[in-house]
């Protein structure tokens with residue numbers, strides 16, 4: 001395996017008129033775990049999606065700057081994006097197995113890259129499932145649908161699927177946020193084992209998780225890097241007040257709110273329908289602030305939004321009657 005580490009220089013990402021990353025300069029060490037921490041909306045996902053150039057699928061996005069992976073600027077002319085994405089796997093927040101069997105999920109990438117031999121495929125599938133810690137649980141049902149697995153198993157399957165194309169870098173976007181504690185622990189221990197072979201970048205807003213996993217830490221704040229360094233340095237003596245506040249759990253929780261809607265005086269379910277309509281005008285990742293004062297809505301609105309697959313970032317009482325619900329569109 002080649003020596004890969006990532007160096008980012010003056011990266012700017014602008015969605016429409018909205019700057020999501022501003023002059024980001026970073027290094028991510030070879031075969032270590034780098035944790036990217038920071039409040040919701042600070043640009044963590046944007047940063048990961050830039051590293052494997054998935055960001056380019058977003059309409060109206062402008063990207064400038066340089067990302068060096070293994071001595072090559074991934075934005076330079078002549079870079080083969082397909083092989084770049086093969087080298088840099090992405091595991092997202094919600095496991096998204098393909099609607100096919102467990103076996104075919106893992107064999108999918110190798111097949112696309114030309115592997116046809118049945119025995120070779122059997123071998124890759126087994127070894128990746130073993131590495132992801134899933135083999136014993138699925139060996140007897142390799143040919144059943146992946147969607148029948150539990151969410152925790154699905155996330156390990158996604159990990160196996162990423163490993164199957166022999167990447168050098170693993171990008172993990174809040175990989176345990178949809179999982180129960182035992183499944184989360186499973187994933188965490190796999191990541192710790194995998195770092196001997198892979199450069200791992202994990203986005204998390206769980207500080208405890210970052211402390212358990214990270215060798216290197218980057219704190220993003222409203223699209224800018226405010227601190228980066230070794231985990232021991234950053235966690236024990238952060239140099240930036242905002243990092244100290246974030247680590248101590250009393251950050252001002254700044255959100256970049258993209259739209260706001262006042263639903264005071266509106267009862268259920270009208271307020272929910274109106275908030276849903278307002279979300280339709282936003283892009284994935286954008287943030288809506290909803291003001292409500294209807295007592296039942298305080299629990300019903302967040303619950304309904306989560307059932308709809310949206311990300312509820314915060315529910316907060318503003319005064320005696322008014323509440324705000326902050327929702328990030330998924």
Ligand SMILES: Nc1ncnc2c1ncn2[C@@H]1O[C@H](COP(=O)(O)OP(=O)(O)O)[C@@H](O)[C@H]1O
Pocket residue numbers: 015016018019020038039040041042043044045046047058256258283284285286287
């Ligand atoms: N497709 C998009 N179009 C417009 N704005 C976006 C888009 N995706 C994300 N954003 C905005 O960019 C900022 C960073 O988003 P994101 O990278 O998803 O943050 P994080 O992962 O830290 O929560 C947010 O303010 C969000 O509203």
Ligand SMILES: [Mg+2]
Pocket residue numbers: 044045046
């Ligand atoms: Mg995110």
